[in-house]
Amino acid sequence: MTNTAPLLRIGKSTSDLNKRQKEFNLLCEKIAKLDEQIPELENARDEIIRRIPIDLNPLVMEYQGIRVDIIHLMDRTYEADLYRKIYLTKLSYLITEGAFELIANYGFDELKPVYNKYSEIDIEKALLLASQQPEKVTDPAFLLEEDNPIVAEFPENFHEWDDAEQQRYKEERRAEKIQARIQKAKQQLDQQKTTKSVRTVYMDLVKAFHPDRESDEAEKVRKTEIMQRVTLAYQQNDLMTLLKLQIEFDQIGEEHLEKLTKNQLNYYNKVLSQQIADLEAKKEVVQKEISALCGLPYQHINSYITAVVKFNSNVNEMKSEIKNIKLVYKQWKTPSVLKAYLKTYQIPNEVHSDDDED
Structure with a gap:
């Protein structure tokens, strides 16, 4: 909830205030601003989390579904034997790489037979090997701390579940990770x-x-x-609120703040500075959560509008990507167009030779 209490300050004018009194007022202003900003950012984070499964995830799955169609198209093109060996090698590589990602990350098990057709390693063995090698998770909901990559952990029989069960499990894991991070931040603040x-x-x-x-x-x-x-x-450890309560219930008058001694002001300013540091840390946690969800550098996330506008932009970009990949799929149905793409494509870490291509 936004703090609507009057701003705590010493004096009506800054002209007659000493250095410590001016610092006290400045610190109180910073705290008041953070007290308004943090709930606003939390609202933005919660709004984005609520909208991801409604506005973004269906678009992501639509996009990946078209990628599946492209894999099947490449498979049919390969079987038609229209190209020279070098192009077929590239096709085989693109099929196995794309199929594995779509199976492992998005649950498109229909591609398993296609993968096995072109890979020397069976898909189940490939998935097992991949699960034994910790990798950085790319799902935004898991990337809540840049410095601590989280390992994806799934049950052994995860890939035997149907699509609905897999999706439900992933969403539950996503919610658990987010709540765990938020709870950890709250506990750290409580322990001050x-x-x-x-x-x-x-x-x-x-x-x-x-x-x-x-x-x-x-x-x-x-x-x-x-x-x-x-x-x-x-x-x-909220000194400013305690002082406001003293004034609110007539334990002290506002003039009491003007009579604080040098040592008292030093103590108060030190406490207020620590309170600002705590609030800034809490704000940064929320900023990084939003950054992980929408891709904007966390330092740039200072308002609800900034965060939500960025998320809306991501949704619109995904819609644009869907239009683009649909066009690619349509064009690649013409073998000569797909061949033109394969001519310029190079398999990673392979030496390219123009002599092998016509």
Whole structure:
């Protein structure tokens, strides 16, 4: 929820403030901005996660389905024996590489017989070998930390499941990974140590509002609600909110902030700086989550609009890619057009020789 409380600051004008007072005001402004920005980014992240299976995944699968059609087209072209050996070798390579990726990553098991036709290794053995070699996962939902690649782990019989079961398992894994990352970030923030200055303000509020010795039931309820807010702010090491609560409930006046001593301001500014660091870390976690989901560098993600516009752009780009690959598929149905592509294509790590081509 966005923080709508008045901005905490010392004095009405900056002209009469000393260096530490100006720093206090600047730190409070930064915290207020982060308190608004983080929920906005969290909303963007949640919106993108909600929309991926609705707006993006169907397009991705449509695109991959056309790739399957192209593999079958290449298979038929190979069997027609229209090209010289060098072109057929390239076709065979493209068929096995494309078929394996579509089987392993998207569950198109219909391509297994095609793969086996052109590969020296049976598809089941190839999948087993691949599963024994840890690889960086390319699914955006798993890429929540750049520095810690996550290994894809699937049950042994995963490739024996039907498409619906595989898709459901992948979506469950995706949700679990996202929630685990979010929970880890929250735990890290919760473990931040409170400081002496925060505890001092907290104890002043506890003395004033602890409900246990209150005989009036209505007042007891009021103080209990206040203490819940106080305790939450204390647990979050949130000095600014604690000071706001003191002002809100007339424990101190705003003029009290103007009378803070040099040492008190030093303590407060140090705590507020740490609070900013904590909030910046929390913001960065959310930024990186969004970056993994939509591909925008996390440093550029500072608003809901920026994140959602980028995701919308990804959806539109996917639609454009579908149009392009449909055109390629249509063109490659003409053997001479496919041959022209094969002429310029080079198998990775193979020496190219023009003498072998006509």
